[in-house]
Amino acid sequence: MALLPPEEGWYYKKVARDEKMWIAIALVVCLTLFFWMVVWHVYGRQNPSFTTYRTTPQEFNALTQAFIEKYKTGEMNGIPVVEPPPNSDVFLLGKMWRWEPVLVLKKGQEYRFHISSLDLLHGFSLQPVNMNFMVYPGYDYVLTFRPTSAGEFAIVCNEFCGVGHHTMIGKIIVKE
Amino acid sequence: MFRTCDITGLKVDTRAERLIQLNAVMAVVSLLIGVIAALLLVLTRWQVVHLLPVDWYYRVLTLHGLNALIFWIVFFEIVGLYFGSTVVLNSRMSSPKFGWLALILMVLGFLLVNATILTGNADVLMTSYAPLQAHPLYYLGVILFAVGALIGVFLFFANLLIARKERTYGDSLPLFTFGLVAAAIIATLTLASGAIIYIPTLLWSLGIIKSIDAGVYKLVWWGLGHSSQQINVTAMIAVWYLGAFLTVGGTSINEKVSRLAFVFYVIGINVASAHHLLVDPGPSPAWKVFNTSYIMYIAVLASMIHAFAVPSAVESAQRRRGFTKGLFDWLKNAPWGNPAFSAVFLSIIIFGFIGGVTGVVNGMEQTNIIVHNTLSIPGHFKGTVVGGTTLAFMGATYYLIPLIFRKKIAFFSLAKLQPWVFGLGIAVLAVSMYILGAFGVPRRHYDITFSGGPFTYTFNPATDFFWVLFALGGITAVVGALMWILIVVYSVFLGEPVRGPQDMQLQIAPPPPPKENHGFEAPGTLTLTLLFMGVFLVFLLLNWGWLAAMWEVR
Amino acid sequence: MEEKERKTPFLQLVLDDFMFLLFLGVTIYAVSYLIWGLIELAWLSPIPAELKQSLLGGK
Numbered sequence: 205m206a207l208l209p210p211e212e213g214w215y216y217k218k219v220a221r222d223e224k225m226w227i228a229i230a231l232v233v234c235l236t237l238f239f240w241m242v243v244w245h246v247y248g249r250q251n252p253s254f255t256t257y258r259t260t261p262q263e264f265n266a267l268t269q270a271f272i273e274k275y276k277t278g279e280m281n282g283i284p285v286v287e288p289p290p291n292s293d294v295f296l297l298g299k300m301w302r303w304e305p306v307l308v309l310k311k312g313q314e315y316r317f318h319i320s321s322l323d324l325l326h327g328f329s330l331q332p333v334n335m336n337f338m339v340y341p342g343y344d345y346v347l348t349f350r351p352t353s354a355g356e357f358a359i360v361c362n363e364f365c366g367v368g369h370h371t372m373i374g375k376i377i378v379k380e
Numbered sequence: 381m382f383r384t385c386d387i388t389g390l391k392v393d394t395r396a397e398r399l400i401q402l403n404a405v406m407a408v409v410s411l412l413i414g415v416i417a418a419l420l421l422v423l424t425r426w427q428v429v430h431l432l433p434v435d436w437y438y439r440v441l442t443l444h445g446l447n448a449l450i451f452w453i454v455f456f457e458i459v460g461l462y463f464g465s466t467v468v469l470n471s472r473m474s475s476p477k478f479g480w481l482a483l484i485l486m487v488l489g490f491l492l493v494n495a496t497i498l499t500g501n502a503d504v505l506m507t508s509y510a511p512l513q514a515h516p517l518y519y520l521g522v523i524l525f526a527v528g529a530l531i532g533v534f535l536f537f538a539n540l541l542i543a544r545k546e547r548t549y550g551d552s553l554p555l556f557t558f559g560l561v562a563a564a565i566i567a568t569l570t571l572a573s574g575a576i577i578y579i580p581t582l583l584w585s586l587g588i589i590k591s592i593d594a595g596v597y598k599l600v601w602w603g604l605g606h607s608s609q610q611i612n613v614t615a616m617i618a619v620w621y622l623g624a625f626l627t628v629g630g631t632s633i634n635e636k637v638s639r640l641a642f643v644f645y646v647i648g649i650n651v652a653s654a655h656h657l658l659v660d661p662g663p664s665p666a667w668k669v670f671n672t673s674y675i676m677y678i679a680v681l682a683s684m685i686h687a688f689a690v691p692s693a694v695e696s697a698q699r700r701r702g703f704t705k706g707l708f709d710w711l712k713n714a715p716w717g718n719p720a721f722s723a724v725f726l727s728i729i730i731f732g733f734i735g736g737v738t739g740v741v742n743g744m745e746q747t748n749i750i751v752h753n754t755l756s757i758p759g760h761f762k763g764t765v766v767g768g769t770t771l772a773f774m775g776a777t778y779y780l781i782p783l784i785f786r787k788k789i790a791f792f793s794l795a796k797l798q799p800w801v802f803g804l805g806i807a808v809l810a811v812s813m814y815i816l817g818a819f820g821v822p823r824r825h826y827d828i829t830f831s832g833g834p835f836t837y838t839f840n841p842a843t844d845f846f847w848v849l850f851a852l853g854g855i856t857a858v859v860g861a862l863m864w865i866l867i868v869v870y871s872v873f874l875g876e877p878v879r880g881p882q883d884m885q886l887q888i889a890p891p892p893p894p895k896e897n898h899g900f901e902a903p904g905t906l907t908l909t910l911l912f913m914g915v916f917l918v919f920l921l922l923n924w925g926w927l928a929a930m931w932e933v934r
Numbered sequence: 935m936e937e938k939e940r941k942t943p944f945l946q947l948v949l950d951d952f953m954f955l956l957f958l959g960v961t962i963y964a965v966s967y968l969i970w971g972l973i974e975l976a977w978l979s980p981i982p983a984e985l986k987q988s989l990l991g992g993k
């Protein structure tokens with residue numbers, strides 16, 4: 205009784221058959237879910253990474269600018285366009301309120317993305333694929349992507365970063 | 381110091397009663413602010429109207445988060461804690477003085493926070509992720525509020541210790557109070573995390589500390605932010621048990637199972653704050669998987685146990701009253717005319733089918749990739765803390781008005797309708813937000829046409845339809861919430877007094893006849909929970925299937 | 935009557951002892967979430983020197 209102390213001997217009352225059945229089913233589902241996450245790390249192809257490096261906004265900016273210089277192919281609306289070779293380290297930085305650079309990638313190839321911020325937290329939201337990751341200042345998040353579809357993709361910022369937040373949108377182009 | 385209630389026969393400490401009343405009033409004021417803000421948000425995000433200018437959108441979003449999620453809920457939980465540790469136990473308030481101190485601190489915090497937000501000094505959203513910075517008075521306000529609440533929680537434990545010493549109850553606490561114990565334990569560590577993070581942040585905003593690490597801030601902040609949601613869940617479930625008891629005389633069909641489930645919460649639920657860091661740099665997948673699984677889903681198991689235990693308490697009581705036909709005769713003949721009953725029942729359904737199902741997908745490490753920071757996230761917690769907790773608390777007030785405020789419920793026929801309007805509105809709102817999120821629409825975003833940005837992007841045109849649903853659901857929910865506020869305020873300040881049991885509009889159900897057991901105790905509930913499990917598994921598989929079709933990442 | 939008196943089982947003692955539950959809840963959370971998490975943040979390594987070298991050269 206929710207409002208009164210329980211009846212004498214409540215501790216020894218047998219669990220009803222249907223309640224027992226339900227608990228057993230729920231327990232099996234729960235354990236499966238747990239092991240599923242572990243197993244997906246082994247066999248699944250979409251997993252948050254194990255690698256983060258410590259960095260500083262200054263260091264990360266220097267690396268990104270060097271990266272841009274090395275592979276720059278042009279400019280789009282004032283933002284440099286970069287075409288790095290497959291299997292290379294790719295730098296993407298977020299700052300109020302743009303993503304730099306625009307990346308040109310090849311479908312089916314792997315790229316080691318390094319993502320970080322120069323100021324506040326930002327959100328890396330790849331559309332229309334709808335994959336979402338967080339971006340921090342001071343942390344270099346290493347995510348190895350393999351684009352499996354070609355076309356133009358937007359990087360929408362989906363973590364609040366001040367009044368210009370809604371103008372923070374970047375681009376990734378994937379070629380066949 | 382005591383009066384004896386002529387309706388329930390309980391001894392009521394009048395000093396506790398006064399504090400309960402005042403905290404309840406503050407809760408209603410907070411919800412009112414939250415709901416007005418909610419209306420403005422709905423009319424801004426629905427870009428056909430796009431009501432607010434950009435700075436006011438984020439300001440009002442901050443206002444909504446703090447008033448609805450923090451002030452409304454915490455003030456109401458203090459009401460529950462004082463009620464459950466004094467009135468329910470026939471015991472006294474350990475220290476009314478500290479109760480007043482707690483209240484004053486909380487009100488001061490409430491005023492400071494709202495003042496700094498409305499004057500544009502804290503456009504940082506509820507989470508105020510460092511290095512984003514607000515005015516020092518904002519942080520001070522949050523700290524005062526949290527300290528006040530912590531004093532309230534300690535008073536609850538002090539009340540329990542007194543009741544135990546003076547033996548006002550047997551060896552074991554009533555289940556409602558036991559649930560509140562679990563909630564209060566979670567509250568302790570929640571508020572401690574709050575202190576660990578807000579005090580340095582205050583010093584940082586004053587220039588005394590040079591910088592705050594973004595990762596450390598977010599990790600500790602969610603120790604506050606998510607654990608506080610677990611307080612809400614736990615308190616809500618305690619209210620469910622209370623509701624089953626008051627409205628149909630239902631008691632848990634097995635107290636040991638229900639109590640163990642509460643202990644599972646105490647052990648496993650607090651680490652779930654890791655949900656908020658699943659796609660973040662920093663912590664390793666080992667930390668993420670272990671913690672986000674609530675230590676191997678021990679707390680999800682607990683929720684599933686309660687999901688069976690509460691409806692089965694109702695079913696068992698109803699069957700013993702003779703509603704034994706078929707699977708659902710007991711449900712058809714439930715006291716639907718009692719707004720507390722319909723509120724609790726809708727709360728269970730919305731929490732389970734919307735909040736629970738989506739919550740597990742959001743909370744699994746890999747599937748979080750497809751929902752993180754999209755509109756699916758607020759969609760999910762509109763199902764938990766709004767359709768679940770808020771609705772359950774609204775139901776509980778229909779008993780508080782006559783029993784604690786000693787007033788009749790005004791506009792009683794409106795009250796019967798209110799849980800349905802609010803519940804339906806929130807359900808539509810939550811589902812449409814969830815679907816919009818699945819199309820990639822971000823949360824906390826002023827303009828999804830990206831005007832002024834270097835590039836643009838157009839979301840799937842199907843989203844237009846769901847935005848209309850979003851607006852309809854949102855406005856309906858606002859109407860439902862305003863109905864409740866009107867009823868409560870009118871009853872308390874202008875209503876007719878309750879002079880005795882004859883003025884009681886809601887029944888306090890007598891215990892049902894002792895039962896004769898044959899086989900299954902609650903076959904109807906089992907059917908419902910199996911249906912739930914089916915929906916849950918289908919939803920889960922869909923999401924994993926979808927995830928498997930994305931770009932590869934590791 | 936007297937013979938029927940049973941010893942309170944251990945688990946019930948745990949369930950009834952709310953101060954012990956308070957201790958349990960706070961400790962598990964502090965160790966598994968807070969301390970473990972903060973240690974991992976504190977132990978992150980810097981960006982490897984070879985990678986910096988390859989982009990920045992001798993600078």
Ligand code: HEM
Binds near residue numbers: 452
């Ligand atoms: C009365 C009906 C309500 C409506 C129509 C409503 C609507 C909304 C909307 C439109 C958003 C903004 C989403 C965005 O732009 O990112 C939002 C956010 C939110 N709502 Fe509500 N809401 C209601 C009640 C509540 C209640 C009662 C609570 C808490 C118990 C609550 C908690 C929140 C929280 C925590 C957020 C997220 C704030 C943030 O992102 O910082 N809401 N709500």
Ligand SMILES: [Cu+2]
Binds near residue numbers: 300301325365372
């Ligand atoms: Cu941003």
